[in-house]
Amino acid sequence: MIDYSLLNQCPVFRGISEDETRNLLGQIHYQVRKFQKDEVVVFAGDTVQDLLIVMAGSVRGEMIDYSGKTVKIEDIEAPKPLAAAFLFGKENRYPVTVTANKKASVLAIPVPEFLKILQLNTLLLRNYLNSISSRAQFLSQKLNFLSFKTIREKVAHFLLQQVGDRYHSFELKNTQQQLADLFGVTRPSLARVLGGMQAEGFIKIEKKTVTLLDKNALNELLRNG
Structure with missing residues (x-):
């Protein structure tokens, strides 16, 4: 079961009514995947095949540095999407390994199915574009500070x-x-x-x-x- 009131707090679905969200998801195929504490959700380098949204619990993104040390990049709480900016493009691979901090539930919408509902709802399309643009702006700021x-x-x-x-x-x-x-x-x-x-x-x-x-x-x- 999907908690539609929670899903509508996700940046991608924000502002869309619960009924409309239910209607959109009713027209596509999706999965709800369950993960135990410390179970890997995706590995760095895996091809991004789905829009993943954390629906319960939290996960963490981690990278391995050149010394072999694991470095935590960020924690992602429900109802945030994972690597939404990497759904498309030539190098659409996960930049980090994502692991469950505790029991977690993740909504997985395959990219072709997500494309379908993007074409059905202009607010969803605008939300998605705003989400990836904001992320790009955040990363641009990060690069600025690295200098x-x-x-x-x-x-x-x-x-x-x-x-x-x-x-x-x-x-x-x-x-x-x-x-x-x-x-x-x-x-x-x-x-x-x-x-x-x-x-x-x-x-x-x-x-x-x-x-x-x-x-x-x-x-x-x-x-x-």
Whole structure:
């Protein structure tokens, strides 16, 4: 059985009524796959043949680095899709190995079947395109941050990017944990850098409002990096 109210919280199905979602899935073939704790859902390098959506439990994406060490990339909770941006294209293979953190249930819609319902519902198509575009933008930001050596440089770049040339303050929409994940650092490390920048008079943070008190100093951080 599919929990349609939960499925409609998935970015791909968001905004579509439960009745319409039920109607769409009623016109295609799909599977609900069950996994035990630490069971592999997909292996890195496997061809992506289905749109996979976590419907219960959670899974983790992991990579093996050059030393042979397993590195966790992220946890994916229900009702998030897995590798939605890799359904199409020449190299449509899973970039990471996905393993169940605990008992998990995954909805699997074969790519040809997913194409059918994309053509049947324009909101579903728009949601899917928005989902993969947002992911591409997130990865683009990650690549940007990789070019900076220190956390201070990454934070300075992010802050200057948020305000642009005309403004000095902005409303922070991310939590500290989300920012830490974006920068690829721990939350305590990020908190120390933000605290240091406030102590030095570079920025001021009041609740969710961040004000850049010395944009020149932040730009100098990037120039001297």
